Amino acid sequence: xxxxxxxxxxxxxxxxxxxxxxxxxxxxxxxxxxxxxxxxxxxxxxxxxxxxxxxxxxxxxxxxxxxxxxxxxxxxxxxxxxxxxxxxxxxxxxxxxxxxxxxxxxxxxxxxxxxxxxxxxxxxxxxxxxxxxxxxxxxxxxxxxxxxxxxxxxxxxxxxxxxxxxxxxxxxxxxxxxxxxxxxxxxxxxxxxxxxxxxxxxxxxxxxxxxxxxxxxxxxxxxxxx
Ligand code: CTP
Ligand code: CA
Numbered sequence: 588x589x590x591x592x593x594x595x596x597x598x599x600x601x602x603x604x605x606x607x608x609x610x611x612x613x614x615x616x617x618x619x620x621x622x623x624x625x626x627x628x629x630x631x632x633x634x635x636x637x638x639x640x641x642x643x644x645x646x647x648x649x650x651x652x653x654x655x656x657x658x659x660x661x662x663x664x665x666x667x668x669x670x671x672x673x674x675x676x677x678x679x680x681x682x683x684x685x686x687x688x689x690x691x692x693x694x695x696x697x698x699x700x701x702x703x704x705x706x707x708x709x710x711x712x713x714x715x716x717x718x719x720x721x722x723x724x725x726x727x728x729x730x731x732x733x734x735x736x737x738x739x740x741x742x743x744x745x746x747x748x749x750x751x752x753x754x755x756x757x758x759x760x761x762x763x764x765x766x767x768x769x770x771x772x773x774x775x776x777x778x779x780x781x782x783x784x785x786x787x788x789x790x791x792x793x794x795x796x797x798x799x800x801x802x803x804x805x806x807x808x809x810x811x812x813x
Contacts, residue, residue, distance in 0.1 A: 595638055595639030596638055596639065596803075596807045597635055597638040597639045597640035597803060597806075597807060598638075598639030598640070599639070599641075600635075600639070600640045600641070600680045600681065600810075601640070601641045601643075601678055601679045601680050601681075602632075602635045602640040602641065602642045602643070602679065602680065602681050602683070603642075603643045603645065603672065603675040603676055603679040603681070603682045603683070604628050604631050604632050604635070604642065604643070604644050604645070604682075604683045604685055605628060605644075605645045605646075605647065605668060605672055605683070605684050605685055605686035605688075605720075606623075606625040606627070606628020606629055606631075606632070606644060606645070606646050606647065606649055606685050606686055607623055607624070607625035607628065607646050607647035607648050607649040607686050607687070608620055608621040608622065608623030608625070608647055608648060608686065608687040608688075608689075609621075609647045609648070609662075609663070609664055609665040609667075609668055609686065609687070609688050609689045609717075610647070610648050610663050610664060610689075611664055611665065611689045611691070611692035611693060611717075612663075612664065612692075612693070612696045613693050613696065613697070613701070613712065614696065614697045614698075614699065614700050614701045615698070615699070615700055616700055617700075617701070619689060619691070619692070619693065620648070620689070621687045621689065622687075622772060623647075623686065623687035624649070624651070624772045625646060625647070625648075625649035625650075625651055625686075626651065626772070626773075626774065626795055627685050627737070627776060627795045627798070627799070628644065628646070628649075628683075628685035628686060629644070629646075629649070629651050629654060630794075630795035630796045630798070630799040631683055631685055631799040631802065631803075632644040632654050632657045633654045633657070633796070633799075634796055634799040634800050634803060635799075635803060636654060636655070636656045636657050638803055638807075642654075642656070642657045642658065643657070643658045643660065643675045643679075644657050644658065644659045644660070645660045645662055645668060645671045645672055645675065645686070646659050646660065646661050646662070647661075647662050647663065647667075647668050647686050647687075647688075648663060649661075660675070664689075664692065665688045665689050665692060665717040665718070665720070666692075666717070666718075668686060668688060668720060669718055669720045669723070672684070672720055672724060673720075673723070673724070673727070676724050676727070676728075676732075677729075679732060680731070680732060680733070680810075681732065681733040681734075681735065681806055682724050682728070682732065682733070682734050682735065683735040683736075683737075683802070684720060684721040684724065684734075684735065684736050684737060685737050687739075688717060688720055688721075689717055690716065690717060691714035691715065691716060691717060692714065692715060692717050693712055693713070693714060693715075694713040694714060694715045695713065719755070721734070721736045721755050721757060722754070722755045722756060724757075725755055725756040725757045725758075726756060733758045733759065733806055733809060733810075734756075734757040734758055734759075735757060735758065735759040735760070735761070735802065735806070736751070736752070736755050736757045736759070736760045736761070737760070737761045737762075737763075738751050738760055738761070738762045738763075739762075739763055739764075739765040740762060740763075740764060740765070741764070741765055741766045744762055744763070744764045744779070745762065745779065745781075745787075747762070748760055748762030748779065748781050749781060752781050752783060753783075757783070758782065758783050758809070759780060759781065759782050759783070759802070759805060759806070760780075760781045761778050761779075761780050761781075761798070761802060762778060762779050762781060763776055763777060763778035763779075764777070774794060774795060775792055775793060775794055775795065776790075776792070776793070776794075776795050776798045777790065777791060777792035777793070777798075778790050778798055780801060780802060780805050782805065786805075788801065788805060
């Protein structure tokens, strides 16, 4: 059975991955964003390509070199990411949402740069919910297509992850603990791969490539059970 980068076990498979973090515009020069570097998503893209897959990487505001042999589609906001992911997912065998999608966006995007005025308090920023792209992709998935989510939790990691997996309706959810310098922007990660069938696969602390390979193992096992 293919383990790690042992063989082209993903040959002929179409893989779509989102990476990075969305930016929600406030005005022409400012946005609400997050600290996601995109490293885990890029590691997923590189490893899937190495295992023979045809890879599309929807990259939200990343500053990483494009992996060789991978189609990169840059996006900015959650809405743009959603459009790109739904289009690419229509052709995909597996969809992985590794991007950090902003839960909220400013209710209004003003056309001119917001100005400060002496003696005038700033306006509060009204927010609205963004669509849940992962839940949508799971609800719309084609027969045989796998949908994978990621979750970074600061507490109740496993219980929270299980609840999230069920709520999103995805096949697999990779949960990891964050905070205290773990995960964001680093090259290593430690996680548990939760499956809708109840399986839990712990992945020890190590390079993001190792976690990526463990996820592709879980995916390829579901396509061709041992
Ligand atoms: N996600 C998404 N669309 C959103 C928010 C999240 O597709 N609007 C995806 C992420 O890409 C990730 C998964 O959902 O794969 C879990 O993200 P997370 O932020 O942990 O989940 P939320 O449902 O937003 O829950 P929370 O309130 O804990 O942030
Ligand atoms: Ca969230």
